[in-house]
Structure formats: C-alpha cells, structure tokens
Amino acid sequence: MAREGIRDKVAIVGVGACKFGENWDQSPSDMIVDAAYGAYADAGIENPQEQIDAVFSGSLYSNKGPHELSDALKLFNKPITEVYNYCATGTDTLRCGVMSIAAGMYDTVLVLGYDKPKDRGVSGPSVMMDGVRDLPKTPASWFSLCAATYFDKFGASREDLARIAVKNHHNGTLAPLSFLKREITIEDALNARMVSWPFGLYDCCAQTDGAAAAIITRADLAKNYSEKPVLVKGVTVIAGPNPQKDPSNDFLSWKPTGWAAKDVYEQAGITNPREQIDVAQLHDCFTLTELLSYEDLGFCEKGEARHLVKDGVFELTGELPVNTDGGLKTFGHPTGATGVRMLYENVLQLQGRAEGRQVKNPQIALSHNIGGHPTACGIAILGLP
Amino acid sequence: MTGIQCYGAYVPRTRLPLALIAGRPAKEDGPEKSVAWNDEDSVTMAVSAGLNCLRGLDRSQVDALFFASTTYPFREKQGAALIAKALDLRRDVRTADHSGSLRAGTIALRSAADAVTAGSARSVLVIASDCRMGAPGSSLEADFGDGAAAFLISDRDVIATLDDSFSVSDEIVDVWRGEGEAFVHTWENRFVVQEGYTPRSVEAVNGLLERTGSAISDFQRVALYGPDRRSHGGVVRALKLNREQLQDPLFGKLGNAGVAFAPIQLAAALETAQPGERLLVVNYGDGAEATAFTVTEHVEKLERRRGVGWHLKRRRPLSSYDKYLKSRTLEASEWQRAKDPGLPATIHFRERDEDVSLRGQKCRACQTVQFPNQRVCETCFAKDDFDSYRLSDRIGKVVTFTFDFFFPTPDPPTIVTISEVDGARIHLQLVDCTPEDTKIGLPIEFTFRRIHEGGGRPNYYWKGTPTPSQDAE
Numbered sequence: 065m066a067r068e069g070i071r072d073k074v075a076i077v078g079v080g081a082c083k084f085g086e087n088w089d090q091s092p093s094d095m096i097v098d099a100a101y102g103a104y105a106d107a108g109i110e111n112p113q114e115q116i117d118a119v120f121s122g123s124l125y126s127n128k129g130p131h132e133l134s135d136a137l138k139l140f141n142k143p144i145t146e147v148y149n150y151c152a153t154g155t156d157t158l159r160c161g162v163m164s165i166a167a168g169m170y171d172t173v174l175v176l177g178y179d180k181p182k183d184r185g186v187s188g189p190s191v192m193m194d195g196v197r198d199l200p201k202t203p204a205s206w207f208s209l210c211a212a213t214y215f216d217k218f219g220a221s222r223e224d225l226a227r228i229a230v231k232n233h234h235n236g237t238l239a240p241l242s243f244l245k246r247e248i249t250i251e252d253a254l255n256a257r258m259v260s261w262p263f264g265l266y267d268c269c270a271q272t273d274g275a276a277a278a279i280i281t282r283a284d285l286a287k288n289y290s291e292k293p294v295l296v297k298g299v300t301v302i303a304g305p306n307p308q309k310d311p312s313n314d315f316l317s318w319k320p321t322g323w324a325a326k327d328v329y330e331q332a333g334i335t336n337p338r339e340q341i342d343v344a345q346l347h348d349c350f351t352l353t354e355l356l357s358y359e360d361l362g363f364c365e366k367g368e369a370r371h372l373v374k375d376g377v378f379e380l381t382g383e384l385p386v387n388t389d390g391g392l393k394t395f396g397h398p399t400g401a402t403g404v405r406m407l408y409e410n411v412l413q414l415q416g417r418a419e420g421r422q423v424k425n426p427q428i429a430l431s432h433n434i435g436g437h438p439t440a441c442g443i444a445i446l447g448l449p
Numbered sequence: 450m451t452g453i454q455c456y457g458a459y460v461p462r463t464r465l466p467l468a469l470i471a472g473r474p475a476k477e478d479g480p481e482k483s484v485a486w487n488d489e490d491s492v493t494m495a496v497s498a499g500l501n502c503l504r505g506l507d508r509s510q511v512d513a514l515f516f517a518s519t520t521y522p523f524r525e526k527q528g529a530a531l532i533a534k535a536l537d538l539r540r541d542v543r544t545a546d547h548s549g550s551l552r553a554g555t556i557a558l559r560s561a562a563d564a565v566t567a568g569s570a571r572s573v574l575v576i577a578s579d580c581r582m583g584a585p586g587s588s589l590e591a592d593f594g595d596g597a598a599a600f601l602i603s604d605r606d607v608i609a610t611l612d613d614s615f616s617v618s619d620e621i622v623d624v625w626r627g628e629g630e631a632f633v634h635t636w637e638n639r640f641v642v643q644e645g646y647t648p649r650s651v652e653a654v655n656g657l658l659e660r661t662g663s664a665i666s667d668f669q670r671v672a673l674y675g676p677d678r679r680s681h682g683g684v685v686r687a688l689k690l691n692r693e694q695l696q697d698p699l700f701g702k703l704g705n706a707g708v709a710f711a712p713i714q715l716a717a718a719l720e721t722a723q724p725g726e727r728l729l730v731v732n733y734g735d736g737a738e739a740t741a742f743t744v745t746e747h748v749e750k751l752e753r754r755r756g757v758g759w760h761l762k763r764r765r766p767l768s769s770y771d772k773y774l775k776s777r778t779l780e781a782s783e784w785q786r787a788k789d790p791g792l793p794a795t796i797h798f799r800e801r802d803e804d805v806s807l808r809g810q811k812c813r814a815c816q817t818v819q820f821p822n823q824r825v826c827e828t829c830f831a832k833d834d835f836d837s838y839r840l841s842d843r844i845g846k847v848v849t850f851t852f853d854f855f856f857p858t859p860d861p862p863t864i865v866t867i868s869e870v871d872g873a874r875i876h877l878q879l880v881d882c883t884p885e886d887t888k889i890g891l892p893i894e895f896t897f898r899r900i901h902e903g904g905g906r907p908n909y910y911w912k913g914t915p916t917p918s919q920d921a922e
Contacts, residue, residue, distance in 0.1 A: 196908045205851050205863075216889055259853075260852065260854060260855060261851050315849045315867070
C-alpha cells in the first residue's frame with residue numbers, strides 16, 4: 065500500500081464536550097453547541113466562521129446530520145461531511161478530518177460526534193429488524209457470544225468481568241462530565257439483573273446522550289492555538305467479517321481489533337504497545353469487550369488479561385491505566401460521540417489536565433472503538449511532540 | 450392400491466395445565482392441553498409434522514401438498530406454498546389449501562387419495578394443523594389443544610389402504626369463527642351435540658358400514674373426533690364401541706386439535722397398528738364423514754416415526770396462566786403495539802431460499818459451506834461460484850451461546866447461539882431447550898418457527914432444538 069502516512073502532520077489544539085447523561089432538557093443542537101464552543105474556547109478560537117475551514121461530524125441516530133450541525137453552529141458556507149461507521153463513528157470522524165488536513169485540503173477542521181438516543185422513548189438498545197433472520201439480536205447478545213467460549217477456554221468468570229466494571233465505576237466518579245458517579249462492588253455487579261448472560265446490568269454501558277468535539281489543525285500551525293498541542297500519531301478504521309457468519313471465527317477475539325492495531329502501530333511506530341502506550345481509552349460497551357480488547361490490542365497474550373486485571377495493571381495507578389474517565393461504562397454510549405469523547409480524555413491526560421484522575425506523565429495515548437456485530441474497529445494514537 | 454405410505458405428527462412441547470386456567474395450582478399428572486408457543490402456529494406445526502412424515506424418504510417424490518387448517522394466519526395467500534418451500538419440495542409441486550371446516554383435514558386426505566387413484570399425482574403430502582383459540586377463561590379454551598399430523602398418500606408401499614369413505618354434508622351454525630375474529634364461538638352446547646355432532650357422526654358411520662357391508666365390530670381401531678370428552682363419550686355409546694376399539698382421544702393430554710384432531714388420532718393409531726387391522730376414522734364439521742383403512746404388512750417395515758406418542762412424552766408444563774396469555778399476546782399492556790409496516794415483501798422474496806428453505810451454499814472452489822447466500826466466498830473470495838445446499842435436514846452443533854434476557858418473549862431468556870452445520874455458521878435461537886441444557890458442542894437440529902411479527906404478518910425462520918439421542922427416538 066502506498067503510504068506516506070499522517071504521523072505528526074496534524075495536531076489537536078482544542079477539545080470540548082457536553083455533560084453526558086439523560087439530557088432530557090437538551091436538544092441535539094444544545095449538545096452540539098456545548099461541545100463545539102468548548103473546543104473553540106480550548107483552542108482560543110473566537111471567530112469560528114472565519115477560522116474553521118471544514119467540519120466532519122458523526123452520528124448514528126440522527127438523520128439530519130450536516131444540516132443539524134451547520135444550523136446549530138451557524139457554520140454556513142463550509143464543507144460539512146457526516147460520517148457513519150457504527151461505534152467506530154467518532155474515531156472515523158477524526159480520521160476523515162486528519163486526512164483532509166494531511167492532504168492539504170484544509171488548515172483547521174472541527175471534528176464533532178454526537179447522539180441523542182434518549183429522545184427515542186425506550187430504555188436500552190433497540191431490537192434490530194432489517195430482515196427475517198436478523199432477529200432477535202440485541203447488542204448485548206452479539207457481544208456476549210464470546211463469553212461462553214472464552215470462559216470455557218481460559219477459565220475466566222463473571223468475577224473477572226466485574227472487576228472491570230468496579231474499576232470503571234471508580235474512575236467515573238472522578239470525571240466531571242460522566243453520567244454514573246457511583247462506586248460499585250464486585251458483589252453489586254454479580255447480583256445485578258441479568259441482561260444477556262454473562263452480562264448483568266453492570267456489565268453493560270448505559271445509554272446516554274452526549275456530544276464531544278476537537279479542533280485539529282496543521283502541526284506547523286498548532287502553536288497559534290495551543291501552548292501544548294497533541295499530535296496525531298496514527299489513526300485507522302478497519303472492517304472485519306461478521307463474526308457470526310465467519311466459519312473461521314473462534315469466538316476468543318474480534319479480528320478487526322487485531323488488524324487495526326497492526327495498522328495503527330505501524331503508523332505510529334509502536335513495536336511494544338504495553339511498554340510504549342501510557343494511557344488508553346478502550347471500547348467498554350460491555351465489560352467483556354474491554355477484557356478481550358486488552359488482548360486483541362497486544363497489551364498481553366490471549367487468555368492473560370484477567371490476571372492483569374486482578375493485579376491492577378489497568379487501574380489509574382497501574383502500569384497502563386485504561387478508561388481513566390470511566391469509559392462507556394460511566395459516560396454511556398451516545399454512539400457518534402464516544403470516539404471523540406475518548407480523544408477529549410486522552411488530550412486532557414497528555415496535557416496533564418485530567419485532575420483527580422490524571423495518570424503520571426503520559427506521552428502516548430490510545431483510543432479504541434469497536435462496533436457492528438462487531439465488524440469494524442477504529443483506533444487513534446495521540447502523542448506529545 | 451391407494452393409501453397411506455407414511456405419517457408424521459407434531460404436538461408442541463408446551464402444555465398448559467387446565468387447573469391454571471381455573472386459577473388453581475397445577476397438580477402433577479393433572480389434565481392439560483398442548484399449546485403452540487409464541488413462535489409456533491399452524492404453519493410451523495405443519496412444517497414439523499411434514500418433516501417428521503418425510504424423514505428418511507426422498508422429498509422429490511412428492512407431487513402435491515395439501516394443507517388443511519382453520520387457523521392459517523393469512524386470509525389471502527396460500528399456506529401450502531409456504532409449507533412446500535419450507536419442506537424444500539420440488540418447484541413443480543401442486544399445492545392447495547383446505548379450510549373453512551373442521552373436516553378440512555380428512556377432506557384433504559380424501560381428495561389426495563382420489564388424485565392418486567385417478568393417476569393425476571403419485572404422491573401427495575397431506576398436512577392438517579390447527580391452533581384455535583377459545584376466549585380466555587371459556588370452556589372452549591380448556592377444550593382446545595394444538596397439533597398437526599401429516600400423511601403421505603400414494604400407491605407405493607402403503608402401510609394402510611384407504612378402502613372407502615362416506616360423508617354427509619350439513620348446514621348448521623354450531624361452531625364458527627367470523628372474519629377477523631380471534632376466538633371460536635359456539636351455540637348452546639346441547640344444541641350442538643344433539644342436533645349436530647352426535648347424529649351426523651352416527652349417520653356417517655352407519656352410511657359407511659352399509660356401503661361396505663361391514664359391522665362396527667369389524668374395526669379393530671376407531672379414531673373418533675369429539676369436541677370434548679363428554680360429547681365424544683355420547684357417540685362412543687351411540688355406536689356401541691367397546692373400550693379396546695377406541696383410539697385414545699387424548700382429552701386432558703392434547704385437547705381438541707380442530708382440523709388436526711382426527712388426523713392426529715389416525716397417526717396415533719398407525720403407530721401401534723398390526724397388519725390386517727381395519728381402522729375407522731370419523732370426523733365432524735359441517736357434516737360428518739367416516740373413512741375405512743386396512744393396515745398392510747408394510748407397516749412393519751416402516752422405520753419408527755416421530756409420531757403422537759413420541760411428542761406426548763416431550764413436555765414443558767407452563768408454570769402460570771399468565772405466560773400462556775403473554776404467548777398469545779392476550780395480556781393487557783401499557784405499550785401500544787408498534788405501528789410498524791413489517792418487513793418489505795421484497796426481502797421475503799429475495800431471501801426465501803435461506804429463510805424458508807434454509808438453503809445455504811457450497812463454494813465450488815474451496816468447498817466451504819456458508820450461510821446465508823452471498824456473491825463472494827467468505828473463505829476463498831471466489832465470485833458467483835456456488836451450489837445450493839440444503840441445511841434444514843442436517844445436524845448441527847452449538848459453537849457458542851448466550852441467554853438474552855432483554856429480547857421480548859413471554860418466558861425469558863431467549864437462548865441465542867452461533868451454531869455450525871457442515872462448516873457453515875448460523876446465528877440461531879434455540880427452542881425447546883433450557884439454559885442448563887445449552888452447552889458448547891450440543892448437537893442440534895432445525896425446526897421451522899415464527900421469528901417475529903411485523904405489519905400484522907408473521908415472519909418465519911428456522912430455530913435450533915437439541916437433537917434427541919437415538920434412545921429417545
């Protein structure tokens with residue numbers, strides 16, 4: 065593949081987010097404005113109509129996309145693109161923005177992800193119905209399908225999953241914009257109502273509304289906006305086969321994550337992820353997703369992750385803190401917003417602005433989304449210059 | 450000689466103890482009725498009975514399929530065509546629905562025999578299936594049960610010859626269900642029995658005896674339709690049938706299965722029939738008819754079937770009346786039923802090989818079996834180079850599973866699996882199975898069920914069910 069690469073060509077110079085949660089009194093426009101103006105302020109942008117060249121936005125539930133965004137922000141006479149890539153939407157929004165700048169098309173771009181599922185009047189995810197045999201499926205039952213095989217092969221249990229929920233709940237109490245701010249115990253998690261075995265209520269992320277934004281610009285222009293810009297080291301989105309149809313799937317891992325990791329590590333020059341990555345935001349739509357992703361991302365060998373969880377490796381004070389803001393578990397998963405919310409957290413961490421949840425002196429941060437059945441994985445690696 | 454070459458039956462595993470209907474706790478071994486669960490109906494039961502009938506036979510020999518039911522979900526649109534597709538019969542199979550009367554099953558049987566005798570078809574599959582509803586709390590609700598029976602009518606290797614039949618037609622408003630109505634109505638019971646069921650049944654039997662020069666005592670086995678236990682007993686007395694002759698009417702076990710009731714008794718009679726025995730089947734509905742069969746020596750060669758006895762042993766008693774109401778969507782709910790337009794008819798059309806016939810494909814280049822059908826091979830990427838491959842008659846196994854408590858069902862959880870069959874992976878629900886029985890590697894077979902309703906139309910697809918061990922067969 066011809067590849068000049070995008071490493072160090074694009075910088076993030078401002079981030080913003082609204083409060084995530086059941087935002088009954090906020091419209092999508094309200095959240096878009098909160099996130100975008102937060103990012104403007106962070107980047108010192110006072111005249112976005114002049115200073116923003118283009119917009120890439122992502123949403124799963126909105127069918128208004130570009131119009132909703134341009135109308136809310138009054139960003140007229142601009143190129144606006146709506147990105148849709150299931151749970152990888154947020155990361156893909158960044159990828160599109162980064163590519164447009166690296167290609168010399170634009171200097172400064174607004175990247176924004178948002179979703180408003182709580183306007184649908186139902187609790188929890190919708191039951192899909194695209195075709196006769198597509199039913200019944202719920203996201204919990206797609207993702208839980210790895211549990212039986214994984215438990216069987218590696219001796220993992222619901223307790224191992226519960227530890228991840230406990231960790232993320234704790235981290236969430238330290239993040240001002242998170243939705244759930246309550247410590248839980250392993251017993252709470254194990255005794256909760258069952259959703260899709262082995263996932264109890266606390267193994268599943270909440271459904272929330274939210275929006276997050278980032279201002280990205282040419283690396284050589286970054287100092288115009290930020291004292292401490294963060295560079296994009298690599299970003300990718302990779303598709304894989306539907307694990308439910310794939311005859312070679314062993315239900316111990318999700319192929320797209322392994323493929324995406326290989327691609328993005330090559331872009332970013334990472335050869336030993338466990339050593340080189342200092343902080344990571346992983347897609348924890350379900351506790352098992354985070355567990356398997358530790359392994360699929362090469363943080364450890366297959367089957368080993370639960371031991372590292374038990375040893376506290378991924379806690380705030382551990383060797384490789386994961387989901388420092390509490391992740392999807394405590395922010396919920398407004399799908400389009402999630403990937404951008406992770407960038408927000410990683411930028412704060414790299415800039416040393418994460419307050420009570422700040423990890424020690426991180427240089428390289430990774431964020432990861434996996435979505436679909438799951439069938440697509442997006443990974444972004446950010447770093448200090 | 451025209452007759453029955455083979456038979457199969459289906460009785461849903463779910464049973465509703467009659468005590469629960471009356472608000473009393475269920476007793477062990479107390480009377481019960483069979484209940485089509487929320488993913489079953491007259492179509493799915495018909496497909497199962499048809500599969501059980503055709504098991505071990507060459508499906509391509511079937512020239513025609515007659516489907517009999519009063520509870521087919523569509524007013525316009527043929528059931529036999531849907532069932533023929535699910536059974537993966539030949540493209541040029543002749544199909545017809547018989548409906549409107551509780552006698553439709555035996556009427557279809559007679560029509561099939563006539564066609565074979567006349568030489569217009571060599572092999573006709575007749576399936577009777579019914580899933581009638583009495584209003585909640587009514588005596589009809591307690592009387593009715595659900596089930597299906599299937600017969601292959603031909604002139605080859607018949608296990609019972611169809612000797613003769615005699616029928617009378619009658620106009621009487623005794624039992625009926627109007628257009629668009631969910632529940633069966635009936636006029637005052639004594640009227641129904643005294644002016645309809647009893648005299649017509651006796652008339653039909655006497656007509657047949659006269660025509661064939663037989664006495665009732667010439668028949669070793671009599672399968673007699675009855676709306677309920679008491680009325681049935683009246684005709685037994687009127688015909689002076691002795692206990693040994695009488696085929697068990699299964700009241701308190703199965704219940705009155707409508708169109709399928711007499712055929713189910715016929716199937717049950719064939720399960721224990723000896724060569725030379727004569728069978729009499731008496732059916733009622735807008736008149737009555739009696740049909741005489743003679744069992745041949747072929748009955749001893751027929752491999753054991755999944756018949757009535759086999760199904761009656763497989764029980765799942767419901768623990769509450771409420772679950773039954775939920776399964777029939779008869780319970781009150783605060784939720785409006787979703788106003789969804791249903792799946793596009795074009796999707797049903799495009800996917801009918803996969804969804805209705807459960808046909809996947811086998812790559813000619815790399816031999817990988819896959820499901821559903823696609824243009825490019827999942828494994829070797831060859832394009833448009835596949836043979837069609839029937840999966841519905843294969844044994845698969847569970848690769849992995851979960852129990853979904855979130856998906857709406859009357860009795861959570863829904864068992865969701867990825868199962869493998871000849872190398873193809875299928876996202877498959879398991880039914881007639883408990884979470885405790887669900888294991889990696891569990892052998893499963895396929896059963897045709899309702900998967901969803903949209904736009905007022907049922908959507909049918911296949912589910913998995915644990916395949917019985919050889920001993921249980």
